[in-house]
Amino acid sequence: MLRKISRNGLVRALSTMTLTSKEVLSTFNNKSLLKSKAYYNGKWIESSDNRTFRVNNPALAGSDGEFIADITSTTSTDFNTAIESSYVAFQQFKKTSPRYRSDLLYKLYQLMIENQQDLAKLIVLENGKAYADALGEIKYAASFFQWFSEEAPRITGDIIHSVVPGNRILALKQPIGVCGILTPWNFPAAMITRKLAAAIAAGCTVVVKPASETPLSALALAYLIDQAGFPADVINILPTDRTEEIGKLVCEHPLIKKVSFTGSTRVGKILMSQSASTLKKLSLELGGNAPFIVFGDADIDKAVEGAYAAKFRASGQTCICANRLYIHESIYDEFADKFTKKVKATVKLGNGLDPTVTHGPLIHERSLTKVIEHVEDAVSKGATILEGGKHREDIGEFFHDLTVLRDVVPGMKITQEETFGPVAALIKFGSDEELLNLANDTEVGLAGYFYSQDINRLFKISEELDVGMLGVNTGMISEAALPFGGIKESGFGREGSKFGIEDYMIIKSVVVGN
Known part of the structure; x- marks a missing residue:
């Protein structure tokens, strides 16, 4: 029966029959989006201990059709390798021009729009939300690449008059360094792009740990990142189900200078405590009511x-x-x-x-x-x-x-x-x-x-x-234009908007004498 269903007829067919998750994957226009390995060092790599974890479709839970894929579960060793490689890559990437980074981000925006239908179906499979919501998320997610492709060339500092006559104070904006990005399952594409786009626009390199419930959207994004021509190790995406262990590693690693996390207030407090040993810069988007x-x-x-x-x-x-x-x-x-x-x-x-x-x-x-x-x-x-x-x-x-x-x-x-x-x-x-x-x-x-x-x-x-x-x-x-973030125990920092890039930069003051 599956062979009689055209790709374009998939959504219509589902109104009269139920396909297994595997059968839905076979209808994708771009099957290269379907990845199960980690993406770092510019390559697709298995976990160093060959462990995997299973991703299931919540809409078909308990049925024979719920299984989507087995995904590699990366280890602390894998993350250490990716972080160290990102640090090396940062030494060059921070020197690239904002226009170069803008072009990379815009290319990624175009690739997401070109593949939006497959990306939306992938979200439906692993997250369960309705297709219209999922397609809206993909467009929303892609908009951050478009937005920050436009913000990157507009990074500017200031010249400040000194109290000393003739002196000038230069306030230079520079990328902060390697960034750790920890994302939730409820927006498996948009919660990555909102953080990632700002980091890249600023000139940072990143290591991403997607939610273990929804890693397929992140890995599809990694494929598009590779297709867009990003240099190796600028963006690394490593799925894992060792959530607490890897979260702690990211927060305590001395080479990571910034952590961005979206999730519960309880977990945010834990990550903030773990980041204290290295005084990391944090963006925390936490619980609401x-x-x-x-x-x-x-x-x-x-x-x-x-x-x-x-x-x-x-x-x-x-x-x-x-x-x-x-x-x-x-x-x-x-x-x-x-x-x-x-x-x-x-x-x-x-x-x-x-x-x-x-x-x-x-x-x-x-x-x-x-x-x-x-x-x-x-x-x-x-x-x-x-x-x-x-x-x-x-x-x-x-x-x-x-x-x-x-x-x-x-x-x-x-x-x-x-x-x-x-x-x-x-x-x-x-x-x-x-x-x-x-x-x-x-x-x-x-x-x-x-x-x-x-x-x-x-x-x-x-x-x-x-x-x-x-x-x-x-x-x-x-x-994308909204300064997204909370107050009180909902966290701090802002994502999106013209302010979103600020959380991935430092200000260096240079005093120039007469």
């Missing part, structure tokens, strides 16, 4: 659309996902009704390559367990399920309904912890002061959202919400 606020004067229909996008993108598995939905008491019932109807009318769970599917599974059992716990805890304390609420074993092991809860109150787990799953918790509030106290009552501060037509409230709430990024009358904020 984003408030989504709808004031009484908001356009409710637009707020419903924004909340749906901000809450349920990728089944709620995004770092800036709305976690607590605060709805003003005057419109609470109307919003709850319209939001629930939106979910009922829109959602279809299933295999992300089916064009009728809007949402895929959770990534693994731990994520599913947390979602179930949050729903059960809320209901036990008085919340009401308006929609969903069930573990959907009839579809697959890791599927859970997109769920809407009303009558959620402070003290429930879902208000205190990041769910990272498809549960919308509707919380009622009265005054602006009450709202700010509730929204800011958390140790993290990554993103937030609010809907209002009051121009005065725009500035007041924007300034008083304790978050690093804010969407006002929109539920979608991510793009």
Whole structure:
């Protein structure tokens, strides 16, 4: 049957049949994207101890078709070799012109766009998100190569007048050195490119450890890096399932001068502690608990659309996902009704390559367990399920309904912890002061959202919400131009935008005498 399915007909075929992960891989236009070895020293290399780890499709968990590939699991020895080689490569790469680095990045952007459909299918296979979401991620990921190809030639320093007559102070911007990049599974392409593009634009070399759940997208990117003509050892991508061991090595290695990590606050604190021995520069994008606020004067229909996008993108598995939905008491019932109807009318769970599917599974059992716990805890304390609420074993092991809860109150787990799953918790509030106290009552501060037509409230709430990024009358904020990052225990540093390159550079002061 597989031989009768054209490559272009794959997505249509999945609406009427289920292919194994291996069968989907056989339909790729560019099968060279499918790699299982590590990429360093400009070569594809097996682990030094020949160990591998298995990558499975979360949408097909427990079935015969879940297996995607066995991936080499690199060792500390392999990482040491790659880091040392990156250090050697840095001695030359730091001297290259910004325009040269710009051309490399733009070529990589073009290659990602040329291969976007295969890259998106690869994300669906290993991550589970719906194809439309995955294709959007590839375009978003590629945009960082385009953006930083344009930023690289604009790296400039300053000339500062000295207090000493005739003297001048030169502030030179230089690349920091070898960078370690540690990325999560929820955006297996974009979380790499957002960091990698800025590092390359600055003139750094990098060693990347992708998430063990989703290494295939990273290795496909490594293939495109090779095709783009990057010098050997400028970019090294090493998959491994020895996460704690390799994370510690990267943070403590004296040749690595900068570490960029996206993940949980708990792990971020560990990595920060491990980096202290060498006083590394860090960029940490950590956990969130984003408030989504709808004031009484908001356009409710637009707020419903924004909340749906901000809450349920990728089944709620995004770092800036709305976690607590605060709805003003005057419109609470109307919003709850319209939001629930939106979910009922829109959602279809299933295999992300089916064009009728809007949402895929959770990534693994731990994520599913947390979602179930949050729903059960809320209901036990008085919340009401308006929609969903069930573990959907009839579809697959890791599927859970997109769920809407009303009558959620402070003290429930879902208000205190990041769910990272498809549960919308509707919380009622009265005054602006009450709202700010509730929204800011958390140790993290990554993103937030609010809907209002009051121009005065725009500035007041924007300034008083304790978050690093804010969407006002929109539920979608991510793009390459955005300075991405949080405050409080959501970390520090900014990625993307004109500021993103700064975290990969140092400022050297040169005083020139008369």
